[in-house]
Amino acid sequence: MKRRVVITGLGVISPIGNGCTAFWQSLISGRSGIRAISRFDASGLPVRIAGEITDFALEDYSPAPIEYLTSDGTRLKFDLRTQYAIAAAELAVREAALTVSQLAEACLYFGSGEGPNDLxxxxxxxxxxxxxxxxxxxxxxxxxxxxxxxxxxQLMEATIPASVIASRFGIEGEVTTCLTACAASAQAIGEGMRRIQTGECDVALVGGAHAMTAPLDVIGFASLSALSTRNEEPTRASRPFDLRRDGFVLSEGAGALVIEEREHARRRGARIRAELLGYGLSSDAYRITDMHPEARGPIAAINAALQDAGLDPEEIGYVNAHGTSTLENDRTETLALHRAFGKAAPHIPVSSTKSMTGHMVAAAGAVELIATVLALEAQLLPPTINLEEPDPECDLDYVPNRARHHEFRFAMSNSFGFGGQNVALIIGKDGS
Structure with missing residues (x-):
């Protein structure tokens, strides 16, 4: 039998707030974190907006050094992606109140990508x-x-955040970096869940971090016509499911969760925030830059998560959508939800928190699962802001513009990665 897995620690660093309290208050208030780029001169670029984090200092969260010191005394500063990862992990570990010995026996699964393209x-x-x-x-x-x-x-390698976190907390179990683009941190959570279910570890630190707001990142995605060019209205640029959406907004941040075997958590008196119930993973096996027009991959991931959780579609009470604000993704995800949920689809509220945070790429899945946990606890749904004129092809209940009270027991969070990687995660109230 699979062992039960619960969430006992949460940590988030985001453009709309650092720490769960500030993050959640921004979500339910419908506050956007998108603004004009400030770290470099973007005046000559077609895209001049991003979800930058402007109120962050690692020393406010962790005693970990901000620099890497080599054997010959050379000092190199950790990039923002790695600093965000350390801070989010610190918050999650602190909330879970893990001991040194418990951390030493833990495993670590982290989603990431390359460091900043520093021109x-x-x-x-x-x-x-x-x-x-x-x-x-x-x-x-x-x-x-x-x-x-x-x-x-070397410090730009995708594996660095996980390596630094493992060193910081003395984690001696398996340390794995997931490299599945926008689905990376969601996959990391699912893989950590699997290891606990099978008894390979009792505790795992999971999540992801990314900071794709450097010049070459913006130029690259802009060249693909994937980004919004609503430069004069940054807070209105990310508008999932809206007819006038014109692309996503690059963002940055990190999300970390402590997950553990349920009885292990109960024995040590940990606060259980939610239970991880289902994990579905699939590949489109189609194109690198396009989702399959019939949403085969997302449907497969959603169905696999439902089967893993032992739930029927109508039991899902809320979906935190991948919802990027691109023409293709939003229509395809809507189709996937219709196909996977059938007659229940129109009755299940769906929202995209990317409308406020922007797209954190490898960190997105973890941050959005944290938003889903907070929504389940509060029985309050974060809105999809900027949804002013719904796309007729996006015809579900997207919780437009205002948070909504809603009673529900189970929720799903979707993450669909560039290249066709798809992950669906399902959580429930502990004891559901």
Whole structure:
């Protein structure tokens, strides 16, 4: 029999608030965290808005050092993605009140992506080797012996947040980084859940972090015509399911959860916030940049999560949608919910918190599951803001513009990743 898995710690760093209290108050107030880009001069770009975190200092959350010190004394600062990851993990571990020995026996599953594409550092790196006809590659390779040269590159690796967190908390169990783009942190939660269910560990720290708000990130997604260009109205730019949506908004942040075997949590007197019941994972096996037009992957993930949880579609009381605010995603997700939930679909409220947070990419799934846990606890649904003129092809109840009181026992959170990765997670009240 599968062991039961519960959530005992939550930590979030986001453009609408750091820590669960500030984050939740912004969600139910319908406050957007999208603003004009401030970290670099974006005036020449077609997209000049993002979900930047502007009120963050790692020392406010953790005694962990902000720099990596090499054996020869070289100091390199951790990127924002890694700092956010440390802070979110600190909040979750602190709330769960885990001991040093419990952390040592825990496992860690974390969703992430590459570090920031730092144009300034790249320009400094290459400038001594510039030639009229290009770059003196041979000289660059022969002279690149400074430890900081290699270490800067290594600290951008997707595995760094998990490695740093494991070191910070002395986690000696399995440490795994999930690299499934927008579904990464949701997959990390599901994989941690599986390990606990099968008895491979009693406690897991799970979640994800990303900060894709650097120049090359914005330029890259803008070149794909994936981003909103509503630069003069940043707070109205992310508008899932609205007829006039024109793309998603890149954002940054981190979400972390402590999950553990239910009886383990009860024996140590931990506060149980919710129970993890279902995990569904699938691939579109279609195109890298497009979802399957018949939503095959999302339908499969949703159905798998329902089967895993042992629930019928009509028992789901709320869905936190992937809801990116792109034409394709919102229509395809609506189709998936219709196909998976059948006659129950029109009666299940759905909302997209990306309308307020923007798209945190690898961190999105974890942050949105945290929002779902908070909604279940409060019996209050966060709204989809900026939903002013519904797309006729998006015809479900999207909780437009205002939070809504709603009684429900079970909820689902969807995460669909670039490249066709799909994850659905189901939670319920403990003891449901």
């Amino acid at each position: 300034e550092w790249l320009a400094q790196l290459l400038s001594p080797y510039a030639l009229s006809e290009g770059c003196d590659t041979a000289r660059l390779l022969s002279e690149a012996r400074d430890p900081s040269f290699a270490l800067h590159d």
